[in-house]
Amino acid sequence: MNEFIQHTINGLALGSIYALVALGYTMVFGVLQLINFAHGDIFMVGSFIGLYFIRYAIPNAEPSIFTAIMVIIAAMIGSAIVGVIIEKFAYRPLRKAPRINILITAIGVSLFLEYGGQLVFGASPQFFPDILPRRLIDVGGDIILDSNQLTIFVMSFVLMQILSFLVFKTQFGRSMRAISHSLETANLIGINVNKVILITFIIGSALAGAAGVLYGVAYPKIDPLLGLLPGLKAFIAAVLGGIGNITGAVIGAIILGLSETYVAGYLSSTYRDALAFVILIIVLLVRPGGLLGSKKIEKV
Amino acid sequence: MKSMITVMLTFMMLLLGACQNKGSDKIVIGNFGSMTGAEATFGISTKQGIELAVEEYNKAGGLLGKQIELKAYDNQGKPEEARLSVEKLINVDNVVAVIGEVASTRSLAAAPVAQQYKVPMISPSSTNPLVTQKGDYIFRVCFIDPFQGEVMAKFAFNSLKLKKAAILRDSKSDYSMGLANYFIKTFESLGGTVVADEKFVSGDVDFKAQLTSLKNKSPDFIFIPGYYTEVGLIARQAREAGIKVPMLGGDGWDSDKLLEIGGKAVEGSYFSNHYTVEDPRPEVQNFIKNYHTKFGINPDALAASGYDAARVLFEAITRAGSIEGAKVRDALAATKDFNGATGIITINEQRDATKSAVVLQVVGKVFKFVESVRP
Numbered sequence: 026m027n028e029f030i031q032h033t034i035n036g037l038a039l040g041s042i043y044a045l046v047a048l049g050y051t052m053v054f055g056v057l058q059l060i061n062f063a064h065g066d067i068f069m070v071g072s073f074i075g076l077y078f079i080r081y082a083i084p085n086a087e088p089s090i091f092t093a094i095m096v097i098i099a100a101m102i103g104s105a106i107v108g109v110i111i112e113k114f115a116y117r118p119l120r121k122a123p124r125i126n127i128l129i130t131a132i133g134v135s136l137f138l139e140y141g142g143q144l145v146f147g148a149s150p151q152f153f154p155d156i157l158p159r160r161l162i163d164v165g166g167d168i169i170l171d172s173n174q175l176t177i178f179v180m181s182f183v184l185m186q187i188l189s190f191l192v193f194k195t196q197f198g199r200s201m202r203a204i205s206h207s208l209e210t211a212n213l214i215g216i217n218v219n220k221v222i223l224i225t226f227i228i229g230s231a232l233a234g235a236a237g238v239l240y241g242v243a244y245p246k247i248d249p250l251l252g253l254l255p256g257l258k259a260f261i262a263a264v265l266g267g268i269g270n271i272t273g274a275v276i277g278a279i280i281l282g283l284s285e286t287y288v289a290g291y292l293s294s295t296y297r298d299a300l301a302f303v304i305l306i307i308v309l310l311v312r313p314g315g316l317l318g319s320k321k322i323e324k325v
Numbered sequence: 326m327k328s329m330i331t332v333m334l335t336f337m338m339l340l341l342g343a344c345q346n347k348g349s350d351k352i353v354i355g356n357f358g359s360m361t362g363a364e365a366t367f368g369i370s371t372k373q374g375i376e377l378a379v380e381e382y383n384k385a386g387g388l389l390g391k392q393i394e395l396k397a398y399d400n401q402g403k404p405e406e407a408r409l410s411v412e413k414l415i416n417v418d419n420v421v422a423v424i425g426e427v428a429s430t431r432s433l434a435a436a437p438v439a440q441q442y443k444v445p446m447i448s449p450s451s452t453n454p455l456v457t458q459k460g461d462y463i464f465r466v467c468f469i470d471p472f473q474g475e476v477m478a479k480f481a482f483n484s485l486k487l488k489k490a491a492i493l494r495d496s497k498s499d500y501s502m503g504l505a506n507y508f509i510k511t512f513e514s515l516g517g518t519v520v521a522d523e524k525f526v527s528g529d530v531d532f533k534a535q536l537t538s539l540k541n542k543s544p545d546f547i548f549i550p551g552y553y554t555e556v557g558l559i560a561r562q563a564r565e566a567g568i569k570v571p572m573l574g575g576d577g578w579d580s581d582k583l584l585e586i587g588g589k590a591v592e593g594s595y596f597s598n599h600y601t602v603e604d605p606r607p608e609v610q611n612f613i614k615n616y617h618t619k620f621g622i623n624p625d626a627l628a629a630s631g632y633d634a635a636r637v638l639f640e641a642i643t644r645a646g647s648i649e650g651a652k653v654r655d656a657l658a659a660t661k662d663f664n665g666a667t668g669i670i671t672i673n674e675q676r677d678a679t680k681s682a683v684v685l686q687v688v689g690k691v692f693k694f695v696e697s698v699r700p
Binding site for chain 1: 361362363365401496523524525526529530531533534535537538540541554558561565566567582585586
């Protein structure tokens with residue numbers, strides 16, 4: 026039983042990192058119906074921005090919550106800038122093009138970031154320093170709660186709350202949802218579509234940047250191909266929850282994080298990565314729209 | 326596809342043949358290794374060890390009256406790149422012999438190519454026994470895993486008096502899987518029990534699930550035959566999961582990066598290795614001094630093995646009096662009592678080196694010598 030609880034704690038921590046990445050996928054898809062394959066790589070860039078920020082901007086900082094928040098904000102700003110550049114130069118010129126073109130561009134951007142990253146950051150893994158004071162809390166019964174896991178969980182939760190406030194309670198969120206409903210109509214009623222899409226990219230990329238730093242804190246080995254697997258899994262999490270749906274993305278990510286940890290703990294880690302795809306296939310067979318996804322009727 | 330590459334490379338060789346034929350005034354030797362990627366220090370150290378040996382020989386007048394030139398390629402830690410590197414070294418650069426790889430998986434991928442072209446290949450530090458079984462042109466200058474596994478099993482059981490082992494191995498690495506098997510075999514025959522045998526996949530960063538399962542079996546120690554990047558991460562997460570027992574491993578741990586990644590978590594752990602900087606023999610101390618002068622750092626065992634592999638090769642070429650593949654091969658096979666930095670090297674009938682292993686302990690920022698074990 027204790028082992029099960031420990032696995033659950035670990036799974037929740039992993040799931041909350043996936044959730045932050047999945048949110049970016051889901052937001053961009055919700056607004057543009059575009060699967061932004063470069064999203065996982067923005068996550069990687071965020072992680073590196075965090076690393077370089079610690080190394081050069083605050084080299085003597087003691088690990089503390091304050092340091093961590095500074096690093097996260099730096100990574101969020103940096104990733105947001107990268108997101109804006111990508112949107113402006115890669116996606117905006119293709120707004121009117123067939124959807125397949127923009128999808129292929131997304132894959133191109135992803136490869137560009139991965140291999141450009143190897144050029145800029147080097148292909149060897151680098152090690153993320155401790156930015157949080159780490160405490161191991163023994164909650165009894167041999168179950169250990171790592172303060173880092175707790176911080177990651179809380180930070181993810183806070184960021185998600187801010188996001189859902191933005192989307193559901195603000196004027197901007199309303200325009201975003203309007204565009205999601207119909208881009209042309211939104212344009213007709215006077216919504217500045219380009220501006221809203223740009224802000225969507227900024228928010229999505231900033232979340233990915235924050236997730237990149239939290240990932241570095243949890244798993245201190247980062248390299249330019251880091252975004253590949255977490256990016257794919259976050260995408261699966263988003264599809265699992267119903268792509269375009271914010272609550273769905275979070276639920277999907279938590280389910281994925283938990284089931285991966287259980288599989289590695291009780292079966293074999295060899296099946297861990299395969300599991301994500303098995304879940305995806307099953308969900309697509311049973312509920313093609315995802316767990317919380319709505320069925321859309323295609324009008325011909 | 327493979328044959329197409331061969332055809333293309335052969336064509337390139339013909340083109341280049343004009344400027345680089347066997348009658349040139351240079352002897353070209355090849356090196357391939359992981360100079361970037363998760364095992365980057367393995368490739369870099371090995372290459373630097375070889376460079377030092379080349380420099381020393383060239384200063385002393387070279388080989389057979391010719392200067393030695395080293396061609397080195399990075400394989401990014403990928404087996405398929407390792408194979409291609411060797412194709413290129415043999416067909417484009419016309420090397421006399423190749424030195425490489427450290428990781429057994431990549432040596433195993435490249436060995437058939439060297440064997441096919443009958444170009445001698447010397448692995449400086451691949452310890453999986455299968456490597457030299459790929460053919461009679463494949464050699465190594467290090468001990469093999471059955472010996473290394475036995476050394477660590479005996480060390481755990483007899484010296485540390487630990488009876489319950491937990492294993493955490495890399496299911497994608499020939500080295501890790503093999504070493505774990507040999508360790509278990511000896512450990513069980515001594516009377517110890519293996520309470521858990523968990524696996525991970527190289528490249529993984531999350532080991533918490535496996536470690537949580539291990540912890541519940543309450544082992545006396547964990548044996549982790551892996552490479553330094555994963556081992557460092559595993560050590561950290563093991564301590565975070567509240568596992569306090571000692572950790573043991575093999576020669577794949579040897580890198581300064583282990584300390585950087587693992588930090589305090591690897592303190593007090595033990596691993597087997599090819600050599601120790603504390604060895605007082607003049608061959609070792611001279612090597613350390615010269616290496617330090619040239620590169621400004623202390624050599625790890627991979628550098629020492631690379632240095633030895635190069636010198637064993639040069640010695641063999643000198644004895645053969647020729648750079649012909651078959652003659653160099655025969656001379657290599659006849660290597661006896663060679664005084665290397667990693668010990669006295671004698672190549673046996675399986676083309677493996679028989680020599681002692683050392684057990685080191687991580688103490689502060691150094692790997693401290695604990696004991697030496699003869700084969």
